[in-house]
Amino acid sequence: MRFCPRCGAQTGDLPAVCAACGYAAYLNPRPTGTVIIVRDGRFLAMKRAREPRAGFWDLPGGFCDGFEHPADAAVREAREELGVTVELGEFAGMFVGTYEFQGERLPVLDCFWLATITAGEIALDPDEGSELTWLPLSDPPEMAFSTMDRVLRGSIIRNSSVRLVS
Incomplete structure (x- = not known):
């Protein structure tokens, strides 16, 4: 059961308009920002350390604040x-x-950019990933999220000339 964020009255599934106060609540996608670092026909990926989809390959990125x-x-x-x-x-x-978060299936709007490392040494945060590797763009494995599968199979990525700066 859902409740109105304005007055606390009981409402139905989203989208919903509160019968008590008229507040309209929607289930909008949460935006994310993700980088795709490409080098020599490969992309940098990390294995997810936590749910959802722990153990699957992931791209560096996350929800907007x-x-x-x-x-x-x-x-x-x-x-x-x-x-x-x-x-x-x-x-x-x-x-x-x-x-999937807290038992709910939430919509997301995943935004992807090609990126180049300009400073720093790669040091994987163990809370985020358990492994880091370069994977082939020509045959990427199943990724943690379907949007990643879709972007990695797109023509922009496959024709990229972005290179990692050492």
Whole structure:
């Protein structure tokens, strides 16, 4: 059962308009920002250390904070998860997907950018990932989320000239 965030009256599933106060509540996708670091026909991936989808290959990225732009979230997430500074390149795509959280299936709006590492040594945050490797763009494995599968199979990624700066 859901309750109105304004007056606390009982409501139905979203979208819903509260019969008591008229407040309209919607189930909007949560935006994310993700980087795709490409080098020599490979992309940098990490194995997820936590649910959802622990043990699956993942790209560095995550949810936007408050009013944070997805591009800024992508840069922040790369710093938090890999310990590096990245420069965003070409926008690679935006896809609607799902994310399982606290027993709910939530809509997400996943935004992807090609990126280049400009500073720092890669140091994987163990809370985020258990393994880090370069995987082939020509035959990527199943990723943690379907939006990642879709962007990695797209023409922008396969034709990318982005290179890792050492």
